[in-house]
Amino acid sequence: MSAFSAIDDEEQEIDQNEFTPGIEPQATWCPGCGDFGVLNALKQAMPEVGRTPDETLLVTGIGCSGKLNSYFDCYGYHSLHGRSLPIARAAKLANPGLEVIAAGGDGDGYGIGGNHFMHTARENHDMTYIVFNNEIFGLTKGQTSPTSPKGHKSKTQPHGSAKDPVRPLSLSLASGASYVARTAAVNPRQAKEILVEAIEHDGFAHVDFLTQCPTWNKDAGEYVPYTDIQDDDEFDFDITDRREAADMMYEAESRLWEGEVLTGRFYQDTSRRTYTEEKQKIGEAPAEPLAERYFDEDAEWERSVEEIRANHT
Numbered sequence: 001m002s003a004f005s006a007i008d009d010e011e012q013e014i015d016q017n018e019f020t021p022g023i024e025p026q027a028t029w030c031p032g033c034g035d036f037g038v039l040n041a042l043k044q045a046m047p048e049v050g051r052t053p054d055e056t057l058l059v060t061g062i063g064c065s066g067k068l069n070s071y072f073d074c075y076g077y078h079s080l081h082g083r084s085l086p087i088a089r090a091a092k093l094a095n096p097g098l099e100v101i102a103a104g105g106d107g108d109g110y111g112i113g114g115n116h117f118m119h120t121a122r123e124n125h126d127m128t129y130i131v132f133n134n135e136i137f138g139l140t141k142g143q144t145s146p147t148s149p150k151g152h153k154s155k156t157q158p159h160g161s162a163k164d165p166v167r168p169l170s171l172s173l174a175s176g177a178s179y180v181a182r183t184a185a186v187n188p189r190q191a192k193e194i195l196v197e198a199i200e201h202d203g204f205a206h207v208d209f210l211t212q213c214p215t216w217n218k219d220a221g222e223y224v225p226y227t228d229i230q231d232d233d234e235f236d237f238d239i240t241d242r243r244e245a246a247d248m249m250y251e252a253e254s255r256l257w258e259g260e261v262l263t264g265r266f267y268q269d270t271s272r273r274t275y276t277e278e279k280q281k282i283g284e285a286p287a288e289p290l291a292e293r294y295f296d297e298d299a300e301w302e303r304s305v306e307e308i309r310a311n312h313t
């Protein structure tokens with residue numbers, strides 16, 4: 001099988017253990033950390049989607065969440081804080097056959113990488129973005145993050161945060177994401193199902209994944225009890241209707257601040273073209289994956305590295 005088997009369509013038997021590294025590094029997440037829930041859900045989702053490790057790229061940011069790369073065996077890129085999305089976008093554009101998954105924390109994605117989040121959603125890049133939302137900076141020992149509730153006390157906000165938190169679902173919808181869901185590490189069945197849907201969705205799929213941090217965020221508890229909005233008659237809305245989805249997201253975000261956890265699918269639009277499709281439509285995406293040209297000695301480059309260097313001296 002070639003290095004870019006992502007562009008083959010062969011059916012294969014896939015097992016979740018294929019995503020476990022051969023020499024398994026010891027997970028350094030704290031006992032009870034919600035990050036284990038993301039890893040387990042992802043390992044279960046991939047065989048169901050039918051993608052093999054060599055058809056998959058996982059790009060992570062920096063944080064406890066960023067360690068996902070070490071424990072999930074596929075192509076990987078442990079990037080800079082807040083910068084997983086631009087790297088994931090470039091990889092998808094160069095090799096559209098790859099299954100691209102980006103992942104990182106709430107500080108990473110909604111704070112320092114917020115600009116990339118907004119524009120990747122707007123452009124509808126075909127990828128899955130999993131945000132481990134523990135409502136604090138975990139790796140750097142519990143500072144207030146963009147999703148920390150108002151009044152949340154931490155070392156950086158000893159008198160309690162004076163800020164209203166970011167509304168990640170609403171922000172995602174307003175920016176242009178075509179699939180938006182929220183799940184929780186304490187709900188493994190739903191988490192796996194939502195990741196399968198998100199990965200299979202053609203376009204930018206954003207999953208806000210509630211991951212409890214028992215070490216630094218006692219406020220978040222275990223995110224239990226939780227309600228699955230698709231299973232509760234109180235929440236009768238159409239996930240394909242933008243306005244109804246927006247109302248439902250606002251409700252779920254407000255209730256989370258009051259300690260009530262609403263999870264499920266909030267929005268899906270299957271009618272939008274992905275960014276790659278938009279580029280193909282205007283003739284700006286190459287017919288063959290750009291990534292393959294590196295292995296094709298006869299490929300003629302429109303702009304060579306030498307030419308670019310010469311123009312900059």
Ligand SMILES: Cc1ncc(C[n+]2csc(CCOP(=O)(O)OP(=O)(O)O)c2C)c(N)n1
Pocket residue numbers: 062063064065066081104105106107108109132134136137138139140145
């Ligand atoms: C540019 C930059 N700024 C700051 C840091 C320090 N830093 C590392 S992880 C982190 C916060 C992580 O929080 P979050 O993204 O929520 O991930 P978590 O650890 O909670 O999973 C910060 C501020 C860094 N590595 N790079």
Ligand code: SF4
Pocket residue numbers: 028029030032033034035064065134138139212213214215216
């Ligand atoms: S500090 Fe929090 S987020 Fe980081 S590994 Fe420990 S429990 Fe998980």
Ligand SMILES: [Mg+2]
Pocket residue numbers: 063105106107132133134135136137138145
């Ligand atoms: Mg965090």
